[in-house]
Amino acid sequence: MPQAKPLQSLLALSALASPALLAQAADTLRQVTLHPQGATIERALALAPQAREARFSCLSPELVADSLQLLPAADMGVGEVRLELKPAELLPECERGSKVRELEHQSRQLQAESEALAVSLNFLKQLTGKDLPPGGKLSETLETLRRQTLDQLQRQQALKERMEALDRQLAQAREQEGDQRQYQVLTVPVDTVQGGELRLRYRSEQAGWTPLYRARLDTTTGQLSLERRAEVSQSTGEDWSNVPLRLSTELGRTQGGPGYLSPWLLDIRPKEELARREARPLPAPMAAAAPAPAVQMLKESVTVAGSRARTDFRPEVFVGEFATEYAIPTRQRLLSGAQPLQLSLGKEAVETAVYSRVQPQVDSAAFLIAELARPAGSWPRGKLQLYRDGLLVGETQLFFSGEQKADWVFGRDDRLRVRRLPERLDGANAGLISQRQERQVERAYEVENRTDKPLPLLVLEASPVSQHADIRIEALLSPEPQAGDWREQRGIRAWRQTLAPKQTQRFSARYKLSAPADAQVTGWR
Template identity: 35%
Template sequence: MKSIAAAGSPLLSLLLAQSALAAPADAPIAAVTVYPGSATVERVVQVKPGMTEVEIAGLPANFDTRTVRVQASNGIQLGRIVTRDTSAAEAPGVREAELEQKLQAMRDARDVLEVEAQAANVVRAYLEKLPAAGERTMGTDGKAIAGAIDAVRHGARDTFSQIQRTQVQVRDMERKIAALQKELDRVRSGARDQRSLTIAVAARQGGALRVAYQVNGAGWKPAYRATLDTTTSRIELERMAVVSQKTGEDWSGVAMKLSTGQPRLSPQAPEPQPHLLAYRPPAPPVDHRALLPPLAAPAPAPAPMPQRVSVAGSALRSADDMYIPPIVESQGNFDTEFDVPGKADLASDGREISLPLSRLTLPVAQRIRVVPKMNQAAFLMAEAERPSGVWLSGDVQLLRDGAYVGNTQWNSRATEKLQWSFGRDELVRVTVDRAGQQTGSAGFLSNKGERDVADVYTIASHHKTPVALEVLEPAPVSTSDEIKVETVFEPQPVVRDWERRQGVAAWEKTLAPGESLKIKVRYNIRYPKEGTVSGLP
């Protein structure tokens, strides 16, 4: 074997050299890390022993070549990396070529149907020229005539049925061709320049190259789905991510990570410069009249300003280029990463998709919240201890016993606990009665105005089981020494400044089935007659 290789060494060397000058390698996207506004795309290329060059073609030409990073397996030495850009007209995309092939196949099939239709029309024309059923020629046998008529009838039926079927198939084919043509036009209108990477290697053994680069036009934001089970007092909290991208290439079956990092921002710390102050003495007064030019004829009206057109390269920016990726709000001192389970698919069309990340179940405390002064409705609240880990602010879908009740925005930094409202409770009725209202002067000769307001709140439970009730009342609070407020509550609230909110009183009580709670509030407000007082009840 060694002698054969030695004898044919020139030919073998030539064959090895030709094999080393490989065609574009298959480099599918294996992993993607999505950041706010950008993404790191990682491709994997298999390298065979003896290869000296690896070419990766068909890449979008919109990434910064300075962000390219290449890692090689043991036994593979890396050399220089060369990039080459190709215009969209010179390098049609894979999707465009696939659509063109399908479109041509559809057109060929339509042509075949049209040939069948033409053949059926020829038969129909022949049948129409045959003698009518009542026309007999001399010497023609009656049985022969009957057989001929029957044959013509069957032939006509088959022919006209074939013509109808063919027309239906042609119409269906025309619709498919129009849809494919529309999609092909869309792909062509969104065509982008392409880029190829040529990497010099010295492969002593087989292995893999990992090529990563940074692209813009991608992003993600957190989202949640909270499902309350009122029977078991538990919430199933599902963490999700809303991801979209318009990087110029589809992501199919990739391992995806989501990061709160900001690689697009400059990593350089600011460099302070000396802050110098300079003084200039005042200039002597100048007679401006001596500097005025002689009067001249009025200038012509200025020409209208041209409209600004944003141009990138040689192409006008279209509406598709105005894509804004979803952005996650950074909330920590360091980056946080989330792994998307399984493999993810995401088309490069800017559409947002929701990807599940994790799920957990939390025990909650349920209560009915009522704010009669603002709304005569009762709302079901659920409160849970905040789970450990990083929880970013985001949109929350709320479901109660499997039924969708609405969406809310969760500010994870506002409170230490999870606290959400799961819609109205129609089994708790709230009524507000105005017991009294007076407006006048504090005295006959007084320069003070006075307003006295009294309300009675009645909250009745029609539940079949006891419910925890929370009643909140934002009482008037004076922000001026000129305004005096006297507040009377019956019964007394358990908290005067609920959640450190000034003047917000809170009552808590467990209502038995059919039980009611009455709360009386009265406010006496004195204020100067002169001037204006805002916020009077």
Template identity: 30%
Template sequence: MSAVAGFNISAKRMDLFFSVTVVSFLLFLSLLTSTASAQTPEQRVNLDVTSVTLHPGSAWITRTGTLSFPAGRSLLVIEGLSISADLSQFEFLAADNSIEMLGLQMQPRSTTTPEEDELIAQSQEIQYRISTLNDEIETAESELDLLQSLALTESGLSPAVDGETLSNLVEVMSTRSNSARQRIRDARIELQELRQQENQINAELSKPLHRGVTYADLRIELVSETQTSSPVTLSYHNDNAFWRWMYDARLDTSAKQLDFTRKAEVSQSTGEDWDDVNLTLSTARFSNRSAAPHLSAQFVNLGQVRRQASSGIQEVVVTGSLVRSASGQVSESPPAVEIRNTNFQLQYQLAGQQSVPSTSGEPFTVIPIDNRELPVNLVSRAVPVHDLNAYLEARFELDGEEPFFNGVLYTYRDGAFIGRGSFAETLPGETTRISFGQDQRIQVRRFDEQQNSRDTGIFSRSNLQEERIRYEVTNRHSDTISVELLDQVPVAQHADINVSIPRGATEATEDNAGGLAGVLLWRMEIDPQETSTVRHYYDLSHPEGEAIHFSR
């Protein structure tokens, strides 16, 4: 018994010792963890967007600020970044070189914008007011029910009530009844207006811009040799932004002067408003290719029998930037490197501070770039095979070293809006042509003089087709006008087909105009009320019995 009892006491002491040891160990771990946490202080900050470089299809966003750093390790949490920020391309710099970045992590979080908070608050106020009005209507209706029951029930009046008292009571009941009905009408009118407002707010909240925009916190682990204060810069890439050129071309036909304005149309839906930032517009694009494609040698041989498919075909599996075959051989494929295309590296640093809000719709921010007055040559151009109208063009040579890029073009002629079109990229030294609509004072008429098809030849018979078209171009302006007329002749693609220009045809100013085979251009200066004639003749022969067809 004593031995057993002694064993039990020893066991209890061992349990107690074990419990104390475990508790002490847990306390030690807790102390160690808290000590470690204390050694890694956390600093939560908001860095303002101060500058943006906007590319045709993306943006390079920079945030700056001045922060204090403790000695040793610390955790910097930059709040409110857009979830669409591309941190595969980012840069974090501290002016103090003793601060070193050890690692980073993005932590998404859902929140609402200030605009959405305001809309939600308005919705809550409207709902409270609707509830109040419903109570008022219910109270007024109960009051009407009570008044009606008093009026219809004789027991509601005392037999001792005299005529004057009864008259006063009826007047009070009538006044109270009319007041209750008026309160009900007013409340229902207000309810209708409030429900319309509530529907508008709900529609606004349902837009993509107000669907719980998701932001992210950037957690950066840092180490500093000493306690210090330093300016910091965080830059990162975002694809949800772009800009494009927009041009206004205003032609003064009397002065032959073109007022040419360049603008930038900017849009961004990054989820971050750019307020009072330094904005730079860059023509450089991010591209997946940095060099021309590579060509390898190609061989051809005779006499070799094609191998059987079972031994010659390999299964190919694409993994990352490697092409791996089933046989285990590995060969490199061209790496996908994202670089800046430096074909035309032009940057436009806009003066002053610019603000571009984040939106989910069409581009709406337009920023003027520059304006210039350009002397132009005016030419009326007609292609009567498709359209008998002539179209006025203003032409000028682009000087300087800066190209004009593709963009949206708005044209105005003598103060009248002509239309919206596109502007083609033009390099320095090239002639720019801008169309300004129909020239209604240039008259183009087409006449078919003769169209024959007959057999020719003695020993080798062939079919000959003769095309004879006459164009008459009349100038109804009060000034001499430059006119260009274009048409074409077929281009033979077979040795047995012959196309020739006969005598009597008007010689073209340019053959193969614009580098297009068979396109003829006649250029003429036509005085006021004068008519110029162009005879467009050609003969086409081909072997008899052979069908021909035309293609483009």
């Protein structure tokens, strides 16, 4: 009987193998889209012809189960999805792309360096007198050995301290990732003849990105550049190594709606009901409730050895009808639970009006203001750092409200000196016939330009506003301010002009107020 050739035997065994076994290739992380509140993750699995089952392992234990979507190839059928939580010990194919894994790698490197130092010190200790040169070179050789031994011992002590600090961080990280030592495994029966790709898409609330901005003002040219940045992080427990990343301004799953608009109903209460309400005794006053205990929030931080990762790049921008997406051109390595990664999303020049603002009634100081309208594009709310000529001078929140202009304060403007002169008050009665009380108020300010170049200036004054027909106000402002209220704020008047070099400008406001003599006027000074 002829013997089967080895190749023919191997092909025969392959033909007898279960089609389901041929389908158990590892899935790949195809795409991660981060939102300000969550992430959308997409994985892909290549299925062999005649495959009967698909298996996605190493999924986040905290994934949103009702967000699972299976996207099969053409002519591929899928059955009922089964999701099972398994410990990491039963899933050797799952690499923990986490802070624990990173710290363990650093610990192994330090251990190897420690062993190398031990070998070097052992060699120095084993040197004997027969190994030393005779004559006058002995003292020189001993000094060299002393310096080398001291250097090795100091390095060994420093290395020991680093290893102890790393062990503390590792213990803390392992405690935090205690629940993440397990993974979700998704299995689903499939029906495919030619095989193909099966994609899985789901959401996780343990990842996201935070918008950050940097505004840089050049006071020499008056130019303002605005840089978009993103701080991305994840604590899903998944391995996000070499991952294609997209950032979306869409919030993802948002709840709520416009709410219910109640009708405005007017009615006249029946006299019988009104009489019953008036006859009802008043309830006894309740004792004041004890104040709630204050809760002290402690911010817990875990540091990882090494500098914070930063990547500068120019992403591809996709502007949609409801959101904007940034496609990061390079693949990223984002560890679970590690420090956030900062990414640059590009910068652009912004049209702005730069001037100095003075509000003497509030502060005897001038502030440098950049006034700008909302730039084109999507600008989610986020922290804004303000740089003036390269120096960080403040932080605020970037938030554009409708068509209203934004004012960014780039610190005090010491190029101007502001003097607030004493306020003059004079009050009297207008006489027995008119039966009115009067008050006269006079304010004056001086603003000096101490530089050798012209400076644009805005001075704001809060003028009195009558809330009653019997309250009369006469105002005289010098020089003549801009017409109307500043930005439609009642009573706020504005002087806007450019101060010449070394110029001192005086601003004054005189008010004559009158009201009935027996009236109690709020705001009366």
